[in-house]
Amino acid sequence: LPMIFVNLFIGYVGRGFIDNAAHLGGLVSGALLAVFIGYKRPGERARVAHAWHAVQVLLLVLVAVSFIQVARHFDAPAPSIRNAGERLNPFAESVAARYVEGINEARSAFGSALQGDRARADAAIEKLDKLPPLNQQADALRGELKLLLIRARDFSAQGEDEAASEASKRERARTLERLSADAENWVERFDEWVKTEGKDYGIGLIEPSPESPKDGAQEGERK
Numbered sequence: 001l002p003m004i005f006v007n008l009f010i011g012y013v014g015r016g017f018i019d020n021a022a023h024l025g026g027l028v029s030g031a032l033l034a035v036f037i038g039y040k041r042p043g044e045r046a047r048v049a050h051a052w053h054a055v056q057v058l059l060l061v062l063v064a065v066s067f068i069q070v071a072r073h074f075d076a077p078a079p080s081i082r083n084a085g086e087r088l089n090p091f092a093e094s095v096a097a098r099y100v101e102g103i104n105e106a107r108s109a110f111g112s113a114l115q116g117d118r119a120r121a122d123a124a125i126e127k128l129d130k131l132p133p134l135n136q137q138a139d140a141l142r143g144e145l146k147l148l149l150i151r152a153r154d155f156s157a158q159g160e161d162e163a164a165s166e167a168s169k170r171e172r173a174r175t176l177e178r179l180s181a182d183a184e185n186w187v188e189r190f191d192e193w194v195k196t197e198g199k200d201y202g203i204g205l206i207e208p209s210p211e212s213p214k215d216g217a218q219e220g221e222r223k
Helices: 002-013 020-036 046-072 081-088 095-114 118-129 136-158 166-196
Strands: none
Touching: 002 020, 095 118, 095 136, 095 166, 118 136, 136 166
């Protein structure tokens, strides 16, 4: 009991670094397991004792695997119950496949938005909002691509006024130049993410074929 209180006190003063909910969960779980799983008692049949020991080993393996999974996904966004059903459904499309499909559609819609297709940009933005998170950097890149689409859509909505002054036309040209430069910078950083972390999710780059136009839609495809 003194050790339990000491740990709870440390968890209380170390809020932000130590999770007392995990301590309490472990305490309750251990107490419940101790009610049913015990060591061999005097007069207990050996077969029953061996069965309980096997269960103990399996639980220890489960704990070890849980720690490994936490270490692997330590920098990932917090789990969301929004995608829990999809993750548990073995027939649902993989998270990585949905992410790549949404990113590719948004990249293609970016060029269409600059040419005046604002409806496609809106559809791509809505699809980006529904994408499941992969990790922190992938989610940040998704958010940046959404902002680029919004800027391209707004730029197209302004339209080019033939009667505008030369100063206005030069400012519009500079805006388009900045938008294009930001998009190219995003592509470089996204491709770098694919090369370094995308392989963990089965994602890779596919070079466009010589006869197909390089509009960005062919890059970032899933292997």
